[in-house]
Amino acid sequence: MKKIVTYTATAFALTLAATAVSAQSEIDADGDGLLSYNELLAAYPAMTEENFTAIDTNSDGAVDADELKVATDAGMLPTEG
Template sequence: MKPMKLTTLAAVAAIAAPGMLWALTEADTDGDGMVSLAELQSVLPMITEEAFTQMDVNADGGLDADEIAMAQSAGLLPANEG
C-alpha cells in the first residue's frame, strides 16, 4: 500500500468519526463475528470500498477483530472508546 493512500484513508476516518463511539459489536449487526462493508458503512459512511478492501487483509469479505485492530492502530478506523 502506498503511503499516500494510508494518509488519505486516515484523514477520511478522522473526519468521518470524531467523537464517535465505535466498537466491533455495534457494527456487527448480524452477529457473525465479522464486519462487512455494508455494516461498516452503516456506522462510518465515509469508508469506501477501496479502503475496506485494504483493511480486509485476508480478502474474505469481512473484517475480523484482528483486522479491525490493525486498521485502528494504523489510524484507518477510530479507536474504541470506553
C-alpha cells in the same frame, strides 16, 4: 521506572484491543463476529470499497477482530471531513 513504563504500555495496548472488540460488537448488525462492507459503511459513512479492501487484509470479504484492531491502531478507518 522501566517496569512502570512497560506496565503502562501493556495496559494501553489491552485497552485499545478491548475498544476494537467493543466497537466491532456494536457495529456487527447480524452478530456473526465479522464486519461486512455495509456494516462498516453504516458506522463509517465515509468508508469506500477501497478502504474496506485495505482493511480486509486476508481478502475474505469481511473484517474480523484482528483486522479491525490493526485498522484502528493504524488510523485506517475513514472519518468525515
